[in-house]
Amino acid sequence: MTSSIRGQLLAWLLGALTIAGLLIGYSAYHRVQEDIDELLDYQLKQLAFSLSHQSVDSAPVPPGLLLPEPDFITQVWDKDGVRMFYSRPNLAIPLRPRPGFSNVEWNHQAWRVYTQLDGFRIIQVAHPLSLREEMAASLTRRAVLPLVALLPLLGLGIWIIVGHALRPLSSISSALRARTPSALEPLPQRDLPEELVPLVGSLNDLLQRLNRALEARRQFVADAAHELRSPLTAVQLQLQLVKRAGSGEERAAALERLERGVQRSTRLVQQLLTLARQDPQEPEVDRASVDLDRLAHELIADFEPMAQHHRLTLALESQGPAHIRGDRESLRVMLSNLVDNAIRYTPRGGVIVRVQQKGNDVKLEVEDTGAGIPVDERERVFDRFYRVPGHKAEEEGSGLGLAIVKRVAERHGGHVTLDSGSGGSGLRVTVQLPCGNS
């Protein structure tokens, strides 16, 4: 079966028309036959009647009959059964004593016979039944033939009309072909046939979502490229300073600066990769049971040297195991970003990490005694590459830390809130994560 709508419509419509034509022809044939029977029977009767009023010798076939003379056979007998007249001496139908109409098989032919008794004579008029069939067939043919002749024309008409009706489809497909990843504007919805509106509507919906996703990607790549420029500029300048250095001492200082520049670039690239891996469109990794309390213990140990270097106290308030189902690596990155940020932006005092299981949630808190984040900045700090103005860290951050934290929390079905530390100063980041033991 062809899958073309046009071809299918053509085949079905022509098929239906042919069947309809055959049915019409068949019933017409029967109606015509009935009419002809009635008419010719009447004629036979008339003929017999007219013969009964004439003398036998000169019995001519009355004029004005539908059938030519040779088709009729007329015979007259007297009441003793002696044939008095034949219209066709070589065709002598045997006598039918029963009056009225009857069908007779004679001389290899079926005959319609009308017998009239009028006292002293028997008049018989007959003609072959095949005559009637021919007439009916010919009349039916004449009625049905024009329809048969019209079929090809109808087919052509259907082909053209269906093609015309389907034109919006081909214009939609050519409009779709013109779409490129850089030009995903919606398809025109004006003048569309009713049947295509939902299709184009959902296509436009898809295009819009695709466009948004691509735009987000494009923006991310543009932002990332832009953000990579700063550390690369620093590295290039630092490298030149190394080359220019005159004394060994200058050289050592320049190399140390270059090393920090390279570390910063590396860190930014790592953070970018982490963020890309946490993209909502990335496939899920296998989840396992993770004890956030143990994870926090391990991380605190890792960050202890950094905290000491910054002369900060780093503490963990733990209340025993706190298991959630999740991706251990992402959770580690999330917690590590929180602690790293806290240490970076806290000039003095300390950082406290709290892990607490509460019903079906695990609450993770990282609190510092730094400058905090002003209330009206608390939304924006989750944007990538956004840095709180005037927030001075010893080294430039990647601007991605909190964006990563938020992504990881959301991928685990949790959420992040920011508020001031317990004393009204500093920053407290709270991550609420569901245990996910369903």
Next chain:
Amino acid sequence: MRMLLVEDDAMIGEAVRAGLRQDGFTVDWARDAEAGDAAVKAEAYALLLLDLGLPRKSGLDWLRELRRRGNRIPVLILTARDAVADRVSGLDSGADDYLVKPFDLDELSARVRALLRRDAGRAEPLLRHGELTLDPATHEANYRGHKINLSAREFALLTALLERPGAILSRAQLEQRLYGWGEEVESNAVEVHIHHLRRKLGADFIRNVRGLGYSVSKAP
């Protein structure tokens, strides 16, 4: 030559300042437009190196504001925005030159020198005064056919005096040209540099106008 760098990135700021210092420039460094504005109001800088992506107020907005106030300081934009439209809007907002990050320190110095030259109304890259020739690009000095060795500060001091022969520059003015923020200035530093220069160029090359300052003669 003292100039102001406005750059929020610590590493870049530090490296640019270090590099320009090696090329004999004195660089003050502000981290945002506000601090930059305060500095421009307090001191007379020969040049402004401006990053556009500053926190709070963008470099471009501040530049327009400076120009509206009639400040004519030569401005060299240092930015990561490399689109043609960005360059055009930077220059049209009143900048004199535009350098895209990452850039080369040598190119930065050369552009700074070119801007300073243009600002002083000179086309000739070398500074000449009688039999003395100074090359700001290489810091080479030639006097009466012989190469003389000058320290970076000596070179800067001599350049300051030669820019406007005949004009008297006070000790404070010279100190300001030679030393940036946070640099220790010993009380007789300028006198020491003048002393060394006189030893290399002859005692009467630099005149001492008592109580006012120093100058080189207008017509050599």
